[in-house]
Amino acid sequence: MSKNVNRIILGIESSCDETAAALVENQGGTFKILANVVWSQVKIHQKYGGVVPEIAARNHVKKILPIIDLALKKSKVDKKNISGIAVATGPGLITSLLVGAQTAKTLAYLWQKPIYAINHLQAHLYANWLNNQPIKFPAVCLIVSGGHTELILMKNQTQLKKISETLDDAAGEAFDKVSQLLKLGYPGGPIVSAMAERGDAKAFKFPRPMIQNNNFNFSFSGLKTAVLYASQKFSPKKLKSYKLKANLCASFQQAVVEVLRAKTIKAAKYYNAKTIMLSGGVAANQLLRQTLEQKTKKMGLKFLTPKPELCTDNAAMIAAAAFFTKPTPWQKIKVDPNLSL
Numbered sequence: 018m019s020k021n022v023n024r025i026i027l028g029i030e031s032s033c034d035e036t037a038a039a040l041v042e043n044q045g046g047t048f049k050i051l052a053n054v055v056w057s058q059v060k061i062h063q064k065y066g067g068v069v070p071e072i073a074a075r076n077h078v079k080k081i082l083p084i085i086d087l088a089l090k091k092s093k094v095d096k097k098n099i100s101g102i103a104v105a106t107g108p109g110l111i112t113s114l115l116v117g118a119q120t121a122k123t124l125a126y127l128w129q130k131p132i133y134a135i136n137h138l139q140a141h142l143y144a145n146w147l148n149n150q151p152i153k154f155p156a157v158c159l160i161v162s163g164g165h166t167e168l169i170l171m172k173n174q175t176q177l178k179k180i181s182e183t184l185d186d187a188a189g190e191a192f193d194k195v196s197q198l199l200k201l202g203y204p205g206g207p208i209v210s211a212m213a214e215r216g217d218a219k220a221f222k223f224p225r226p227m228i229q230n231n232n233f234n235f236s237f238s239g240l241k242t243a244v245l246y247a248s249q250k251f252s253p254k255k256l257k258s259y260k261l262k263a264n265l266c267a268s269f270q271q272a273v274v275e276v277l278r279a280k281t282i283k284a285a286k287y288y289n290a291k292t293i294m295l296s297g298g299v300a301a302n303q304l305l306r307q308t309l310e311q312k313t314k315k316m317g318l319k320f321l322t323p324k325p326e327l328c329t330d331n332a333a334m335i336a337a338a339a340f341f342t343k344p345t346p347w348q349k350i351k352v353d354p355n356l357s358l
């Protein structure tokens with residue numbers, strides 16, 4: 018990225034159940050969020066216990082233009098001063114992605130702006146640049162979200178290499194499923210972590226899946242099943258106990274955090290990392306943030322994580338990623354629900 022750029026990007030995000038638009042300015046290498054609007058459909062999908070793709074897409078169609086309009090108004094940026102439009106083109110739900118991509122293409126054509134096709138996972142990573150802190154390479158980055166749990170090696174700010182992934186459930190998915198089986202609600206991550214604060218993390222001895230393995234991969238489906246089996250030992254009446262549920266949540270969260278910390282630190286040592294980054298929706302988890310930060314600092318490495326509201330899906334991270342991405346002709350923009358890093 019050139020040091021002399023002074024550009025404003027309109028970011029658009031619609032990969033799952035958040036309709037989001039943001040304006041991000043880059044002044045000679047310093048990022049400034051001018052507006053960041055996120056409209057969450059959580060309340061709409063709550064009664065189904067998860068995101069219903071058809072309903073998500075219909076709501077994106079309803080909301081995407083008002084949300085973009087609101088972001089433009091909040092930023093006070095005239096569209097003639099926008100230097101490009103960035104949109105998440107995958108991974109995600111295909112019908113949701115299509116709404117964002119079609120909108121971005123139409124605006125790019127009408128306004129005659131370059132368009133940037135952004136990988137949603139890369140955007141989670143580039144959310145770290147919104148902190149405006151110097152980043153030393155190599156960096157090991159943990160992306161931990163609703164659909165992914167991956168370790169990425171960054172040799173510089175554009176060279177990314179995936180070094181591991183989850184073999185089954187993502188960590189966020191495990192939080193959501195544990196919440197569902199304890200009948201706590203959706204989305205599970207924030208609810209389970211709030212319950213965990215009032216529970217005893219040593220109450221249940223849950224497994225730390227693959228923590229001793231030689232590779233950096235993850236697995237969370239067995240841990241989720243262990244919580245299920247532990248809960249089945251109690252009668253439905255006993256399971257209503259707040260204390261019992263809080264203990265299950267705290268013990269589960271502790272197991273997830275320990276595995277994420279151990280694998281990330283192991284990878285950081287192996288690759289001689291100078292920086293550890295943490296991003297994705299589960300990075301909003303306070304215990305994970307504190308645990309990884311403490312360990313990173315003890316090792317004398319730099320620790321970076323976005324503000325919690327920039328960890329979960331948002332369009333500021335999509336706009337940030339555009340500063341590291343080449344534009345694509347609008348005719349060639351395609352969505353890919355399975356896009357990987």
Ligand SMILES: Nc1ncnc2c1ncn2[C@@H]1O[C@H](COP(=O)(O)OP(=O)(O)OP(=O)(O)O)[C@@H](O)[C@H]1O
Pocket residue numbers: 033108109137138141161162163164165188189190192193204205206207210297298299300301302303328329330
């Ligand atoms: N405080 C928290 N603790 C644990 N998990 C959390 C917390 N806050 C959010 N999450 C989890 O983060 C996930 C949502 O993250 P995000 O919005 O990045 O996922 P996604 O966009 O659906 O998936 P992906 O980014 O992999 O495509 C959910 O699984 C949610 O439960």
Ligand SMILES: [Mg+2]
Pocket residue numbers: 137141162163297298329330
């Ligand atoms: Mg996400």
